[in-house]
Amino acid sequence: MTADSINSILLKRLCQLPYLKLILWRISGRERSGLRNLNKKQITTMTDIFEKIRKNRGPLGMHAKDAHGYFTFPKLEGEISNKMVFRGKERLVWSLNNYLGLANHPEVRKADAEAAGEYGFALPMGARMMSGNSNPHEQLEAELSSFMSKEDTILLNFGYQGMVSAIDALVDRHDVIVYDSEAHACIIDGLRLHMGKRFVYPHNDMTSLEKQLERATKLVEGTNGGIMVITEGVFGMSGDQGKLKEIVELKKKFSFRLFVDDAHGFGTMGKTGAGTAEHQGVQDGIDIYFGTFAKSMALIGAFISSDEQVVEYLRYNMRSQIFAKALPMPLVIGALKRLELLRTQPELKNKLWEITNALQSGLRNEGFELGNTDSPVTPVYLNGTIPEATNLILDLRENYDIFCSMVVYPVVPKGVIMLRLIPTAVHTIADVEYTIKAFKDVKNNLAAGKYNVDKIVTTIS
């Protein structure tokens, strides 16, 4: 048999896979239409990719020259705590997802250092499936399953790529995804890989969700597919919770599976810290639970907990985990220590909520608009231009020594300035009182037009 005939048999076999057929059909379709267009009008110009990106820097990148190093990519130095050093001076920091204050907990630091000393960062030396499995990895999965009251858990190297890849693995072109309009970028990127239909409902709008579920149900009756609803437990920008209880209730009327990204709820919400579904009393109604180690656990990595069969399916089908190196050992051992503290030291979560309640009620009492947050995420909404926002932040940082994140268009609508505060268990009531006073000042200055400039401020040397 010649090499050519072997190739043609292989190609025929591969083409029997429905996905591949579709891809080949799409590619050849694109080529066909490309050729048709070519025949109609001769190509007169071509774009060099580098030239294109030199001209169009993107909605955020267009500010890079003025903002880099101060408003974007700032460097916070020193011990991770409520006070850190920014540009050589100590500032009060409200910008770290260190909800429970575990980043600098002495037991955490000790466990991290010992694990790094014992194993280094090289181990394991491959993907879990091939050569990268270990007892600590399996122990962490078992402990997370028990904490989340789910049958099984899969560890993910990074939350973002894990979410993208899980969506990719779970649905095919016959299935419909119904999702919240404020879903995190990693959910949107997962949707980009989805070859079937996707229906969006306005943020937390249950009437619209029901309508989309009716549409989706009709559609999958024709395709013989299934429906997956994806939402967040706590929305990371606005701080309001996904309406998990209402969504679970809809299961009585519609047939679907519910996938919840609870990046900000894990460790902060619920009686035990098991997240937003625990808080809303519907843990059993969540079919697939995603949590990250990057927020409450102050680490890197993430996990998905679900039924045993679903997790086994993910282990053997999630491309981002099959084709990527496993979490290094110190991260796994560090996560085990953090999970132990999260479970056994409820005072950390209590302190987080004490600070959260003081901050949010204090700001609301002073007339600040915080939207619908009902989690520690604290957005403060003001009205102003992007240049005004930069001037206000400059004032807060340089004259009040307060460092918080500024969120502007395109993340929020034009004309809105969002100052995003993340309270933690290592903040103090004195920090809260000082911040509210400073916020009153800058709000008055903004209203009086004191920050009014044409361009974003560039006092950075």
Ligand SMILES: Cc1ncc(COP(=O)(O)O)c(C=O)c1O
């Ligand atoms: C809602 C949400 N999902 C997923 C992620 C990604 O998690 P990770 O930082 O572990 O990649 C984040 C992180 O910002 C998030 O806020």
